[in-house]
Amino acid sequence: MKQAFTGTLALAWVALSRDRIQLPIWIVAITLFKVFVLAAWNGDLTDEELLSVTQFYGVHPAMRLFGLASGPTLGAYVMSRGFVLFAVLIALMSILFVVRHTRQDEDTGRAEYINSAVVGRHANLASAFMVAVGANIVLALLISLVFIFNDLPVAGSFAAGAAYAGVGIFFAGVASVTAQLAATSRGATGLALLALGVAFALPGIGNMLGQVDEEGVRIISSWPAWLSPLGWGQQMRPFAEDHWSLLGLFGFFFVAFALAGFYLETRRDIGKGFLPEKPGPAEAAPSLLNPLGLVWRLQRGAFVGWAIAVTLFSILFGAVSGDIDALLEELEEWTDIFERIGGTDVMIDAAFVTFVGIFAAVIAIYAVQVLLRMRLEESDGPAEPVMATAVSRQRWIMGYIVNSVLGAAALLLMAGLAMGISAGVALDELGTWVSDLVVAALVQLPAVLVIIGIVVAAFGLLPRRVGLIAWLVLAVAIITGPWLAGILDLPEWAENISPFSHAPAVPAEAVTATPILAMLAVAIVLVGIGILAFRRRDIDLPAG
Amino acid sequence: MPTAISIFGLVKNFGSTRALDAFDMTVWDNEVHGFLGPNGAGKSTTIRVLLGLLRRDAGEIDLLGGDPWRDAVALHRRLAYVPDDVKLWPTLTGGEVIDLMGKLRGGLDPARRAEMLDRFKLDPTKKCGTYSKGNRQKVAIVAAFASDVELFLLDEPTSGLDPLMVMAFRETVTEARREGRTVVLSSHIFADVEALCDRITIIRQGKTVQAGTLDELRHLTRTLIEVETERTVDDLEKLPGVHAVEREGLQTSFQVDSDEIDRVLRHLVQFGVKSLHSAPPSLEELFMRHYGDEVSEQKKPEEA
Ligand SMILES: Nc1ncnc2c1ncn2[C@@H]1O[C@H](COP(=O)(O)OP(=O)(O)OP(=O)(O)O)[C@@H](O)[C@H]1O
Ligand SMILES: [Mg+2]
Numbered sequence: 001m002k003q004a005f006t007g008t009l010a011l012a013w014v015a016l017s018r019d020r021i022q023l024p025i026w027i028v029a030i031t032l033f034k035v036f037v038l039a040a041w042n043g044d045l046t047d048e049e050l051l052s053v054t055q056f057y058g059v060h061p062a063m064r065l066f067g068l069a070s071g072p073t074l075g076a077y078v079m080s081r082g083f084v085l086f087a088v089l090i091a092l093m094s095i096l097f098v099v100r101h102t103r104q105d106e107d108t109g110r111a112e113y114i115n116s117a118v119v120g121r122h123a124n125l126a127s128a129f130m131v132a133v134g135a136n137i138v139l140a141l142l143i144s145l146v147f148i149f150n151d152l153p154v155a156g157s158f159a160a161g162a163a164y165a166g167v168g169i170f171f172a173g174v175a176s177v178t179a180q181l182a183a184t185s186r187g188a189t190g191l192a193l194l195a196l197g198v199a200f201a202l203p204g205i206g207n208m209l210g211q212v213d214e215e216g217v218r219i220i221s222s223w224p225a226w227l228s229p230l231g232w233g234q235q236m237r238p239f240a241e242d243h244w245s246l247l248g249l250f251g252f253f254f255v256a257f258a259l260a261g262f263y264l265e266t267r268r269d270i271g272k273g274f275l276p277e278k279p280g281p282a283e284a285a286p287s288l289l290n291p292l293g294l295v296w297r298l299q300r301g302a303f304v305g306w307a308i309a310v311t312l313f314s315i316l317f318g319a320v321s322g323d324i325d326a327l328l329e330e331l332e333e334w335t336d337i338f339e340r341i342g343g344t345d346v347m348i349d350a351a352f353v354t355f356v357g358i359f360a361a362v363i364a365i366y367a368v369q370v371l372l373r374m375r376l377e378e379s380d381g382p383a384e385p386v387m388a389t390a391v392s393r394q395r396w397i398m399g400y401i402v403n404s405v406l407g408a409a410a411l412l413l414m415a416g417l418a419m420g421i422s423a424g425v426a427l428d429e430l431g432t433w434v435s436d437l438v439v440a441a442l443v444q445l446p447a448v449l450v451i452i453g454i455v456v457a458a459f460g461l462l463p464r465r466v467g468l469i470a471w472l473v474l475a476v477a478i479i480t481g482p483w484l485a486g487i488l489d490l491p492e493w494a495e496n497i498s499p500f501s502h503a504p505a506v507p508a509e510a511v512t513a514t515p516i517l518a519m520l521a522v523a524i525v526l527v528g529i530g531i532l533a534f535r536r537r538d539i540d541l542p543a544g
Numbered sequence: 545m546p547t548a549i550s551i552f553g554l555v556k557n558f559g560s561t562r563a564l565d566a567f568d569m570t571v572w573d574n575e576v577h578g579f580l581g582p583n584g585a586g587k588s589t590t591i592r593v594l595l596g597l598l599r600r601d602a603g604e605i606d607l608l609g610g611d612p613w614r615d616a617v618a619l620h621r622r623l624a625y626v627p628d629d630v631k632l633w634p635t636l637t638g639g640e641v642i643d644l645m646g647k648l649r650g651g652l653d654p655a656r657r658a659e660m661l662d663r664f665k666l667d668p669t670k671k672c673g674t675y676s677k678g679n680r681q682k683v684a685i686v687a688a689f690a691s692d693v694e695l696f697l698l699d700e701p702t703s704g705l706d707p708l709m710v711m712a713f714r715e716t717v718t719e720a721r722r723e724g725r726t727v728v729l730s731s732h733i734f735a736d737v738e739a740l741c742d743r744i745t746i747i748r749q750g751k752t753v754q755a756g757t758l759d760e761l762r763h764l765t766r767t768l769i770e771v772e773t774e775r776t777v778d779d780l781e782k783l784p785g786v787h788a789v790e791r792e793g794l795q796t797s798f799q800v801d802s803d804e805i806d807r808v809l810r811h812l813v814q815f816g817v818k819s820l821h822s823a824p825p826s827l828e829e830l831f832m833r834h835y836g837d838e839v840s841e842q843k844k845p846e847e848a
Contacts, residue, residue, distance in 0.1 A: 107673070184673050186634060279669035280636075284643035288636075294644060298633060381631030385684065388595045388625040388697075389648035392617045539597040544588030544628040544699060 007119030011127035014114075015101050023135055026093045030086065031142045037082055038150050045074065051217065053077055058216040060323055065204035065316065068225075068234040072217045075152045075239025079160060087230050088200060090139065090164050091171040094132050095192040098175035101128040104185040106270055122262050125176055129258060132172035140165035156239035163233035166250030170229040171196060173257025180264035183277040203231035229253070291391055291399030299370055303407055306366050307414055310359065314415045317355045318422030318437075324351050341486040344508035352423070352437060353505045354483050359415040360444035361478045361500060363408050364451050368470045370404040371455045375466050384541050393535050401456060401527060408448045416441030440506035446519035447499035451477060453526025460533030463540050546573045547606070548695055548726040549594065554603035556589055556750075563589045565750035566603070571728055571743075576721050578741035579730040582835045586750040587730040588628050591697050595625060608695060621650040623695040624688035628703075628730075630680040634673025638666060638683045645687040657690040663712050678704035689716050696720060696727045702736055714739055734827045746834045753834050758827065765830055766799040768823045769808070774816030783808055794818075 016023075045053070051072045057080045058069040067080030102125055105111040114124065144161030148154055171192065178191035206225025212218070218240075225231035229250060236243045268274060287293045324347060335347065341357070342350025374397065377383040387396060420437035424430035451473055458469040480490060480498040482505075495501045502515045549571040556564040564586045571577040579587055592598045594607055596616035605612055610619050632641055642661075646652025661668055664682045672680065681704045688696060696717075702710050710733075717727055717740050731737055737744060738758065746754040754761055766787060771777070777796050780789050785804030790797050800808050805822075812820075 184634065184671075186673065277671060277674050279667075280640070280671055282637065282639040282668040284640040284647075288640060289644055289647040291648075298635065301635075381627070381629060382633055384597065384627050385625060385630070385645060385687075386648060387597055388620060388623075388627075389645060390617050390620040390650050391648050536599075538599055539592075541592070541597065542629070544592070 004120040004122045005126050007117070007123040008126040008130065011114070011119060011123050012130045015127055015131045019097070019100075019131070023093075023097065023131075027135060027139045027142065030089055030093070030139060031146060033089075034082070034086065034143055034146050038078065038146065045077075047072070050074060050077060051215075054080070055216040056323070057081075058212045058219060060320065061208045063320065064207040064210070064219060068203070068207050068221065068237075069212075069217055069219050070237040070240035072215075073239055075147070075156045075160070076237070078147075078152070079234075079238055083160075083163070083234060084200065084203075084230060086143075087164060087167040087233055088196065090136065090168040091196050091199075093139075094136060094168045094172040095175040095189065095196065097132050097135065098128050098172050099179055099185055099188045099192065101131070102176065103179040103182070103188045107185045111270060121266060125261055125265055129172060129176065133169055136165045136168035136172070139168070153239060155242055159236055159242040159244065160238035162244070162247055163236045163238060166247055167229050167233050169254050170250050170257075173254040173261070176261030177257050177264065180261060180268060181274045183273040183275060187273065187275070187277075199228040199230050202228035203234055206231060207234075291386070291396050292402055294386075295370070295373070295399040295403045298373065299403055299407070302369070303366075303410075306363075306407075306411055310363065310411050310415050311418045314359065314418035315422040317359075318419040318424075318433075319426055321348060321351065321423040321426050324348055337486045341482045341505075342508040343505050346508065348427075349508040352419070352440060353508050354486075355419065356416070356437065356440045356444060356506075357481065357483055357500055357503070359419075359441065360412065360448060360503070361474075361481055361483075363411045363415070363444075364448045364474060364477070366411060367404045367408040367448055367452050368455055368474060370407055371400055371452065371459065372467055372470055374400040375459060375463060378463065378540055379542065381542050383539070387539060394531055397456070397459075397531055397534055401452070404452055405449065408452070409442070409445055412441040412445055412448075413438065436507040439511065443506055443511055443516060444500070444503045446516050446523065447477075447503045449523035450499040450519050450526070453523035453530070456530030457526045457533070458530070460530035460537070463537070547571060548573050548575075548608060549728070550604075550606045551590070551594075552604045554590070554593065554605065555601045556586075556593055556598060557601050563750055564593070564600075564603075567747060567750055568752045569745045569747075569755065571726060574721065574724050574726055575742040576717060576727045576729060576740045578737040578744035579728055579747070580732070580737065580744060580831060581747035581753075585747045587747060588699055590747070591625070591699050591728070591730065594697060595620075622693055623697060624649060624691050624693045626681070626684045626688050626696070626698045626701045628699040630677075630684045632672035632675070632680055632683060634671060636672055637669055638672060638675065638679070639668025641672060641683055642668065642687040642690065645684075646691050649691050649693070651692075652687075652690045653692060656692075657686070660686040660690050660716070663716070664709060676704070678706060678709065681705060682709065685713065685716070689720065694725055696725065698727065699730045700732065701729070702731065702733055710736065734831060738827050746831070748834065761830055762824055763802045765825045765833065766801055767805060767825065768797070768799050770795070770797040770821045771812055772796075772818045772820075773812070774818060777812065777815050780808075780811070783811060 054069050054072040054077055057063045057067055057077075067083060069080050070076040105114065105124070111124065140161035143164055144157045147157035147160055174195050175188065175192045178195070179185075179188040182188040182191050203221070203225040206221040206223060206227075207219055209224070210219045210221040213220075221231070221235070225235065232246050232249050236246045264274065288297050338347060338350040338354060339345055342353040344350050383396070387393065416438035417434065419441075420434035421430070423437065424433035427433060454473050455466065455470045458466045462469065477498045477500060478484060479488075480494050481500040482495065482498070485495040485498070485501065499519060502519060504511050504515060547570055549569065551567060551569040554564050554567040555562070567586065567590065569579075569590070579590070581587055589598065593600050594605070594612050596612045596619070599613055608619055608622055612619060636644075642657060643652070646657070664686055666679065666682045666686060672683070675683065681701060685701055688698075702713055705713060714736065717729070720727060729737070729740060741758070743757050744755070744761070745752060772795050774794070776791070776794065780786055780796070780798060783804070785801035786808060787799045
């Protein structure tokens with residue numbers, strides 16, 4: 001038995017050095033995000049304000065989907081706002097890590113190579129667990145420290161960190177099982193993400209169906225919340241009750257999953273899963289047989305995922321609109337920020353300008369992802385046989401650009417429609433809100449196009465740097481965008497950097513043609529530069 | 545004879561590495577042309593320049609009467625390519641990839657597609673992500689040979705194939721040649737080259753070191769002779785073109801340059817030849833010499 005684990009430490013070391021950039025980026029980025037979020041939310045809330053924002057999470061069923069109200073303290077409020085989002089991020093880190101170091105190694109053939117050395121049967125999975133658990137604990141400690149430095153109670157801070165680590169470790173276990181079940185590493189990631197999706201939905205439903213106390217500040221969740229690790233994390237109620245004993249649940253399930261993973265690992269062949277791969281079509285559908293159709297086919301799954309997420313969140317954001325005025329009456333500083341972003345003191349309009357702007361920035365990430373796939377196909381090799389056919393470079397690159405532009409436009413349209421319908425129902429003015437918010441969303445498209453233009457130009461001119469440039473541009477556009485610039489109180493010149501700051505602030509303002517046309521022109525010029533440069537350069541393929 | 549490809553003085557740099565250094569190559573119409581050379585010699589780079597994926601730094605190229613960079617799209621309708629390391633999209637099936645490549649090239653013959661799938665025992669319903677290296681290679685081969693094109697550019701197409709599939713591949717290439725098509729075959733597998741190729745070009749460090757038919761190349765090299773005589777053979781070493789002489793009693797073995805064989809035989813008969821065995825150099829020996837470092841001291845074909 002002991003032999004089965006021979007070499008675990010050595011492999012853990014290999015895994016760490018392979019991930020010496022990726023893992024620290026996850027940990028640092030999540031920690032910084034927490035710092036940032038706390039800086040933006042913390043403010044100096046008075047006791048009355050705390051009571052009212054906590055009630056906001058307690059009384060409104062739609063808000064209960066996002067977080068669990070546990071009492072009117074600052075820490076508890078921070079947890080209701082942030083716990084689910086950060087727990088999902090940490091679970092993602094764990095899932096991607098474990099799949100990368102188990103199943104993905106098999107798909108690339110690396111595992112076969114490793115297993116031919118003197119390592120035990122279970123060493124690879126055991127080393128993945130070691131590193132994943134270690135990374136989660138480090139991240140949990142960092143987050144606890146962030147809370148402590150924000151003057152939150154020490155015990156609660158550690159309880160909060162532990163809740164996060166619990167979720168992360170739980171999903172490391174889940175991923176180790178899906179890695180055995182699925183036929184490919186993509187399948188393994190997909191199955192684990194499905195589990196994460198269910199784990200995300202259950203506590204929301206459980207909290208929504210739960211009971212609220214008389215003051216409206218503490219929810220007793222109904223049973224579905226207890227079926228999910230994210231639910232257990234919430235029920236630990238850090239900064240309110242600190243139920244440490246719930247850590248046992250995470251521990252128990254992690255051990256169970258890990259044992260299942262080890263067991264299944266001995267029962268299958270390397271590179272194969274328990275769930276058989278379904279046969280696909282023997283012939284291609286006509287819609288696949290052109291560069292545009294090919295890119296759409298490769299991107300389809302991701303697009304559907306994005307469409308569902310965008311629609312759901314848009315419905316939620318639309319639904320809270322009925323309560324916005326009531327909430328903001330109590331929160332002066334937010335009123336100021338909304339006013340600055342929306343340029344109006346009609347709070348509901350200002351709020352929607354903000355929401356739509358945030359959706360546009362997130363949708364720009366999708367547009368950029370489509371374009372970065374183009375670089376991946378070039379540097380990995382599948383583009384090579386395509387470009388050896390009668391497809392011109394221009395047609396090839398247009399396949400990606402058109403998919404990126406239309407994808408972003410469709411997602412914006414969905415966001416506007418969904419938000420418009422749900423706000424329209426909540427405010428009993430369906431027609432107006434649908435048309436206003438659809439227009440509001442679509443006038444954000446030119447700003448997304450500018451970002452698309454920059455990425456295409458970078459792809460033509462500096463193909464090896466395009467990934468870095470794309471994420472930098474997105475980060476700058478978001479940080480200097482109207483919402484964060486408002487919260488961070490950036491000077492005007494900085495705010496002007498972001499294309500999103502130039503999109504007309506519908507519904508607070510009327511649509512103006514000048515900024516739209518100007519951004520369109522910039523985007524077209526940048527795309528043109530990118531295409532011309534791409535047509536003149538070498539294809540940067542892996543050496544043959 | 546008309547040429548399918550003629551390359552003259554081709555130069556390609558990657559930063560400070562010179563991958564192709566005044567490289568020359570001529571491929572006649574309707575021949576199977578072997579393209580050989582050690583790792584990193586520049587074979588794949590040459591093919592990618594021919595495909596217009598890389599831009600040449602200097603030199604002249606005529607590919608099917610056009611320029612591979614300027615006329616890429618039009619030329620690509622008339623040729624098919626099998627890359628060295630076939631990378632495909634994990635979520636598409638083999639059948640979908642074959643149809644896609646065929647269509648993008650300008651169409652493919654369904655009957656031919658079915659025949660090739662059968663010949664290469666390829667299951668078109670499997671996702672590319674689950675294909676082995678050999679099966680991915682077969683997808684590219686089927687996609688290429690199911691199209692009606694004049695020229696095939698094949699970069700180490702058999703490196704992942706099992707012996708049965710190699711036979712199917714040879715049959716396919718032979719068929720293509722019979723139908724009047726041209727094939728450029730880059731390979732490290734001598735047996736394939738020997739079985740298929742009419743002419744070959746050997747490249748080393750970006751330069752042409754040899755070109756011609758296999759027979760012509762053999763003529764440029766040495767023959768191994770083993771002879772048993774009645775008296776000890778004297779003065780053999782003094783003859784021009786004789787190398788590596790070894791004696792064991794009355795048995796003598798040596799190598800001789802092919803154009804000196806006649807003179808050496810006249811010398812040998814003086815000593816009463818009892819038996820004689822001569823072996824032409826194997827293809828492998830031939831290549832080893834061209835791959836190795838002493839190649840610079842060898843005669844260049846134009847001097848021979
Ligand atoms: N994209 C590139 N960037 C930098 N150098 C390259 C690139 N592609 C090829 N090279 C270099 O050019 C030279 C020729 O490489 P090439 O791939 O053409 O060799 P090859 O003859 O195909 O070798 P093999 O038999 O291993 O396939 C090598 O030194 C290689 O390292
Ligand atoms: Mg090569």
